[in-house]
Amino acid sequence: xxxxxxxxxxxxxxxxxxxxxxxxxxxxxxxxxxxxxxxxxxxxxxxxxxxxxxxxxxxxxxxxxxxxxxxxxxxxxxxxxxxxxxxxxxxxxxxxxxxxxxxxxxxxxxxxxxxxxxxxxxxxxxxxxxxxxxxxxxxxxxxxxxxxxxxxxxxxxxxxxxxxxxxxxxxxxxxxxxxxxxxxxxxx
Amino acid sequence: xxxxxxxxxxxxxxxxxxxxxxxxxxxxxxxxxxxxxxxxxxxxxxxxxxxxxxxxxxxxxxxxxxxxxxxxxxxxxxxxxxxxxxxxxxxxxx
Amino acid sequence: xxxxxxxxxxxxxxxxxxxxxxxxxxxxxxxxxxxxxxxxxxxxxxxxxxxxxxxxxxxxxxxxxxxxxxxxxxxxxxxxxxxxxxxx
Numbered sequence: 619x620x621x622x623x624x625x626x627x628x629x630x631x632x633x634x635x636x637x638x639x640x641x642x643x644x645x646x647x648x649x650x651x652x653x654x655x656x657x658x659x660x661x662x663x664x665x666x667x668x669x670x671x672x673x674x675x676x677x678x679x680x681x682x683x684x685x686x687x688x689x690x691x692x693x694x695x696x697x698x699x700x701x702x703x704x705x706x707x708x709x710x711x712x713x714x715x716x717x718x719x720x721x722x723x724x725x726x727x728x729x730x731x732x733x734x735x736x737x738x739x740x741x742x743x744x745x746x747x748x749x750x751x752x753x754x755x756x757x758x759x760x761x762x763x764x765x766x767x768x769x770x771x772x773x774x775x776x777x778x779x780x781x782x783x784x785x786x787x788x789x790x791x792x793x794x795x796x797x798x799x800x801x802x803x804x805x806x
Numbered sequence: 807x808x809x810x811x812x813x814x815x816x817x818x819x820x821x822x823x824x825x826x827x828x829x830x831x832x833x834x835x836x837x838x839x840x841x842x843x844x845x846x847x848x849x850x851x852x853x854x855x856x857x858x859x860x861x862x863x864x865x866x867x868x869x870x871x872x873x874x875x876x877x878x879x880x881x882x883x884x885x886x887x888x889x890x891x892x893x894x895x896x897x898x899x900x
Numbered sequence: 901x902x903x904x905x906x907x908x909x910x911x912x913x914x915x916x917x918x919x920x921x922x923x924x925x926x927x928x929x930x931x932x933x934x935x936x937x938x939x940x941x942x943x944x945x946x947x948x949x950x951x952x953x954x955x956x957x958x959x960x961x962x963x964x965x966x967x968x969x970x971x972x973x974x975x976x977x978x979x980x981x982x983x984x985x986x987x988x
Contacts, residue, residue: 630905634942637909637916644920652977656928659973660919660935666962667939671946675958678943682962687969694976731980816904816945823911827934830918836926843930847937854941858948865948865956872944872960876937879967883933886971890978891926 662686815857822850
């Protein structure tokens with residue numbers, strides 16, 4: 619088998635088999651998790667081709683059904699629901715769009731998405747933060763009714779506090795730590 | 807005669823493939839690429855399968871199944887991709 | 901027949917290069933769609949070349965199932981594109 623692999627008739631098998639390490643290398647160099655998922659799909663398609671080429675029809679079918687379809691869908695859902703910052707807000711009192719943009723900007727290098735979770739009032743917002751339903755909350759300070767409402771952001775995740783604190787203009791909003799003081803051991 | 811016809815159909819399919827795939831490398835919009843890709847991939851693959859069908863008529867149920875699934879799935883896939891990519895176009899950051 | 905497979909391989913290299921080069925998620929998805937169709941067509945051609953009925957069945961199955969995986973992935977990506985915005 620190894621000998622007739624290298625004659626000219628079967629040269630295309632070698633050429634196609636080279637695609638497998640090539641696409642596998644492309645999966646590794648992807649930084650964005652969604653791009654890596656798409657490249658994993660490409661790797662699965664090429665792998666199914668190579669397996670079928672070597673006569674392993676059952677392996678090729680399994681690769682296409684499980685390796686490509688099932689694992690990609692599951693991973694896509696896992697990535698979608700884990701790389702996210704859930705920010706609780708009060709429903710009628712939405713934070714302005716430019717504030718959300720300044721929030722999204724430092725999150726972008728970490729491929730984190732910002733999801734807004736509306737709550738009816740301040741009490742349920744605080745309860746959601748303490749009940750770990752959301753990672754942070756954003757509300758305007760009702761006491762200060764000066765020209766523009768001052769927005770305040772609280773987060774209970776120390777890592778999010780680290781990521782956000784360097785980038786946000788402090789005169790516009792304040793990031794407060796949750797009630798227990800922020801220590802490295804206090805994460806999540 | 808039949809052999810030449812089947813090779814001809816396969817080469818026509820290959821020409822379709824290259825014609826539709828080469829615009830993928832340019833910097834055109836997603837919908838433009840999707841259009842040329844779905845047309846050329848479907849037509850090229852169908853003509854290739856027709857060529858294979860002429861070559862081995864004995865396996866016709868399998869190849870006709872491939873032909874039908876190719877026509878239906880690629881059309882639906884083109885529609886789904888266009889529908890999904892249309893909203894995301896403006897708000898992407900890159 | 902071998903020449904046709906080599907030509908198909910060359911056509912397959914174009915979307916792989918495109919998926920590597922372009923950093924737009926939908927362009928990558930397009931390349932993925934193209935690769936999925938092309939690889940299953942190559943499996944079909946190889947099955948006819950070798951007169952192997954079993955590989956042919958697998959090729960047809962991958963032809964239809966690979967597209968279903970693509971549609972699922974497209975919908976998940978679309979949903980995560982949208983969720984960055986708040987719609988009341």
